[in-house]
Amino acid sequence: MSKLIVFAIASIAAHAILCPYTKVEESFNLQATHDILHHRLDISKYDHLDFPGVVPRTFVGPLLLSLFTWPTIFIESHFAGQYAARLCLGGLICISLLRLSAATRRLLGPVTANIMVLLLCTQFHFIFWSSRTLPNILALPFVLEGLSHWLRSQATSDKNELNVCIRWMTFTAVVFRFEVGIFLGIILASEWLIYRNKALIPTNIVNGLVTAALALAVTVPIDSYFWQSYPTWPEGVVFYFNGVLNKSSEWGTLPVTAYATSFLPRLLLVSYPLALISFLVDHRARRILVPSLLYIAAFSMLPHKEWRFIIYTIPLFSIAAAITVNDVYVKSLKGSFLYRGLLLGIASLMLLSWLASSFMLYTSMHNYPGGGALEALHKLESPQANVHAHIDVLTAMTGASRFGERYPSWTYSKNENHTSQDDYILGGYTHLLTSEPDKFDSDIYDVVYVANGLKSVAIKPTSEYVNHLKAAPTWVKDPSKWHGLLPLTLKVGPAISILKLKEPTKTYVQALIRVHPKLVFSKTYCLPYISPYCRRAKMLLNEHCSGQYDVFEVDLQRNQMEFKRALFDISGRATFPNIFINGSSVGGSDDLASIVSENRVSEVLGCK
Numbered sequence: 157m158s159k160l161i162v163f164a165i166a167s168i169a170a171h172a173i174l175c176p177y178t179k180v181e182e183s184f185n186l187q188a189t190h191d192i193l194h195h196r197l198d199i200s201k202y203d204h205l206d207f208p209g210v211v212p213r214t215f216v217g218p219l220l221l222s223l224f225t226w227p228t229i230f231i232e233s234h235f236a237g238q239y240a241a242r243l244c245l246g247g248l249i250c251i252s253l254l255r256l257s258a259a260t261r262r263l264l265g266p267v268t269a270n271i272m273v274l275l276l277c278t279q280f281h282f283i284f285w286s287s288r289t290l291p292n293i294l295a296l297p298f299v300l301e302g303l304s305h306w307l308r309s310q311a312t313s314d315k316n317e318l319n320v321c322i323r324w325m326t327f328t329a330v331v332f333r334f335e336v337g338i339f340l341g342i343i344l345a346s347e348w349l350i351y352r353n354k355a356l357i358p359t360n361i362v363n364g365l366v367t368a369a370l371a372l373a374v375t376v377p378i379d380s381y382f383w384q385s386y387p388t389w390p391e392g393v394v395f396y397f398n399g400v401l402n403k404s405s406e407w408g409t410l411p412v413t414a415y416a417t418s419f420l421p422r423l424l425l426v427s428y429p430l431a432l433i434s435f436l437v438d439h440r441a442r443r444i445l446v447p448s449l450l451y452i453a454a455f456s457m458l459p460h461k462e463w464r465f466i467i468y469t470i471p472l473f474s475i476a477a478a479i480t481v482n483d484v485y486v487k488s489l490k491g492s493f494l495y496r497g498l499l500l501g502i503a504s505l506m507l508l509s510w511l512a513s514s515f516m517l518y519t520s521m522h523n524y525p526g527g528g529a530l531e532a533l534h535k536l537e538s539p540q541a542n543v544h545a546h547i548d549v550l551t552a553m554t555g556a557s558r559f560g561e562r563y564p565s566w567t568y569s570k571n572e573n574h575t576s577q578d579d580y581i582l583g584g585y586t587h588l589l590t591s592e593p594d595k596f597d598s599d600i601y602d603v604v605y606v607a608n609g610l611k612s613v614a615i616k617p618t619s620e621y622v623n624h625l626k627a628a629p630t631w632v633k634d635p636s637k638w639h640g641l642l643p644l645t646l647k648v649g650p651a652i653s654i655l656k657l658k659e660p661t662k663t664y665v666q667a668l669i670r671v672h673p674k675l676v677f678s679k680t681y682c683l684p685y686i687s688p689y690c691r692r693a694k695m696l697l698n699e700h701c702s703g704q705y706d707v708f709e710v711d712l713q714r715n716q717m718e719f720k721r722a723l724f725d726i727s728g729r730a731t732f733p734n735i736f737i738n739g740s741s742v743g744g745s746d747d748l749a750s751i752v753s754e755n756r757v758s759e760v761l762g763c764k
Contacts, residue, residue: 160273161254167277168246172287175520176239177527177555184209185289188218188382189241190558193229199384203558207570211397212390214375215382216331217294221245235531238559245294246287252300253471259307260475264440267485271478272471275427278506280513281463282423282470284520292464295332298324299339299468306343307475310443315356318347322360323367330371334395338454339468340364343447351443402459409459415452419463423470425509430477430502438483441476448472515642525609525651527555529589532605533654537587539563542715544584546571550591551652554609581667586660593653600663601655609651616645661715662722669726669736674705674761677723677734681711689745693733696748701763737761 178186187203192215195201225240253273261269276282285293302324309317322340329337348357372389380388398404410418421428434441435449448469455465481502488495529551537543543566547556552570561568574580577596580588588596593603616624621643657663669675676697678690697705710719710732724730727741735742742751742760751760 160270160277161250161257164253164273164277164283165247165250167283168250168286169243171284171517172239172242172246174517175284175524176235176242177524177560178238178242178288178557179524179555180553182289183207183552183557184213185218185221185291185294186238186241187558188213188215189221189225189289190237192218192222193226193237194558199382202382204383210403211394212379212383212388213291213394214331214379214390216375216378217289217291219378220294221289234562235559238557241289241559242287245289248297249286249293249300252297252304255304256300256307256471259304259311260478263307263311264475264479265482268475268478268482271481271485272475275430275474275477275481275506276471278509278513279423279425279427279470279474280516282467283513284517285464285467290464292333292467295328295336296467298328298332299336300471302328302340303468303471307444309347310351315359318352318356319360319363322364326364326367327371330368330391331375332391334391334399335455335465336468339447339451342450342454346443346447346450350446398460404458404460407460410461412456414461415456415466419461419466420452420473423463423466424473424477425512426502426505427474427477427509430480431473434476434480438476438479441479444472445476515644519610519613519646522608522610522646522648524555525607526551526553526589527557527560529605529607529652529654530556530560532607533587533589534562536604536654539565541566543567543586545569545587545589546574546580546583546585548588548590548592551589554652556589578667578671581657581663582671584664586657588655589652590655591652593655596655600658602658603653604656605654606650607652607654608648611647611649614645614647616643659722661718662725665719665722665726668708669739672706672736673738674701674763675736676705676707677719677732677736678707678709679711679732680709689731690733693735693745693748696745696752700752700757701761704763 184204187207191202191204199205221241221244224244225237228237228240231237253276257269257273260272286296287293302321305317305321305324308314309321322344325336325340325343329335329340344360348354348360375391376387376389379390380386383390424431431441431445435445451469452466455461481499484495484498484502488499526547530547533543533545543563545566545568547568547570549570549572569583569585571583574583577600580596581600587604588601590596593601665677674697676690676693678694694707710716710723713719720730723734727734727736729741729744731744733744733748735744735748737760742748751757757763
């Protein structure tokens with residue numbers, strides 16, 4: 157038992173370390189954990205205020221993760237916090253898995269419990285996502301704890317065990333994911349109607365209502381504070397949005413059979429047929445699986461479907477599958493060649509499932525170009541460099557996170573309102589992390605790095621695969637070529653480019669001139685009796701072009717000497733004011749006075 161749990165822990169940790177970046181579905185909880193750790197009570201700096209998402213999410217999970225990961229704020233590597241948060245979440249799931257395994261051991265015996273853990277370790281989705289900050293995964297440790305008490309209630313007939321299950325899963329439904337409440341309701345209906353005395357119903361209902369009230373007392377104050385809106389119950393909003401308004405269907409719909417024919421086979425792999433066999437022949441498996449099958453059937457009626465909605469059932473399917481394997485194992489010990497052959501076949505399928513899971517991990521390592529690009533940026537420029545980086549939508553969706561923003565002296569922006577190249581230039585960005593480099597002028601930007609991303613997975617032609625295997629002696633000692641053992645080819649290609657502005661200040665000045673038809677480059681210390689030229693120019697413009705011109709105060713910029721050089725390169729003038737009309741410099745204060753005295757204001761300045 158302990159060795160297999162260690163194997164599960166090692167597997168989850170390996171997936172978190174080998175594939176450290178996260179995608180958009182995980183972003184809220186990850187960014188919130190970062191903000192709690194680094195901004196604490198300064199809510200104005202929190203990411204969710206600028207990017208709130210479609211519906212609010214609870215801060216209870218991020219608070220829990222930050223509680224365990226706060227020592228990372230003293231570590232120089234900013235990204236260490238992301239590793240810690242993910243490993244912490246994976247650790248919580250391993251603890252709950254240990255509890256579920258112990259309950260399985262008590263109900264079905266040690267061999268079944270061991271096999272259940274081993275089967276879970278061959279399932280890519282369970283292991284890979286166990287350290288990822290999806291709302292459903294944050295709920296998973298609490299659900300597994302509740303399910304472990306449900307199994308204990310079956311093993312011991314202890315009525316209190318079912319009440320403990322109700323407390324865990326009710327709390328989870330109110331705080332984290334409302335669908336857990338639906339799952340709990342189906343479990344209770346099954347227990348009441350099929351396996352237990354109906355006299356338990358009043359006690360169970362009161363227990364659930366009290367727990368729900370306590371859960372609301374936890375989530376509402378916390379989330380109202382962090383969302384700065386009173387009162388806020390995130391999961392209540394989610395239920396109304398998805399359950400009542402059915403807005404989730406806007407994110408795509410799938411047929412009724414999707415869970416049974418697509419999601420479950422991919423999630424469970426070899427465990428799927430083994431669980432179904434167990435359901436048909438073993439009453440213990442039926443008691444465990446009936447609520448799961450009813451829950452999946454209920455969610456199959458909804459138009460929008462995602463694998464994460466049914467993640468809570470995967471350990472139960474694995475327990476049912478383990479019952480089948482245990483039965484075959486027991487019968488093989490009696491000397492039956494048939495069952496020995498079946499056991500060997502099951503072991504081979506489990507090995508194939510594990511190899512498939514390993515390949516999916518290898519594939520996923522190429523699927524986070526945004527995180528790789530942000531990491532590369534920190535290697536390209538020194539911490540002391542003047543860097544203002546813009547992160548586009550796809551970069552943020554494929555791995556760039558607040559934990560990846562490593563240098564406090566740099567500025568990072570995810571502004572989604574820019575539409576033209578000038579918007580980016582006037583935003584002051586020195587670097588762009590973009591999935592659309594062709595939108596930007598190569599005369600202005602240099603491509604300094606390209607992060608590749610996964611494009612497709614293709615089956616190798618048989619002849620190519622055979623020839624590569626024949627050449628094994630030449631590459632077997634080179635780990636970088638071991639992918640040749642795979643009958644599949646990963647196709648990767650450019651996904652995220654890092655563009656660097658060639659001449660940031662000059663380009664910025666040119667953009668200002670393009671955008672503002674009448675622009676005065678001035679200095680605030682052009683005061684009377686010291687240097688009255690800027691003041692006189694503004695007075696003349698106010699007299700003849702009031703409200704029709706813009707002013708840019710060069711001395712308020714931290715790099716004002718660079719602005720002065722840029723203006724000299726553009727206009728040949730090194731003095732202030734420097735007045736631009738429709739992209740051309742018409743001179744300074746004296747030049748403007750001459751234009752006025754010669755009655756050429758309308759002709760030169762375009763003012764009436």
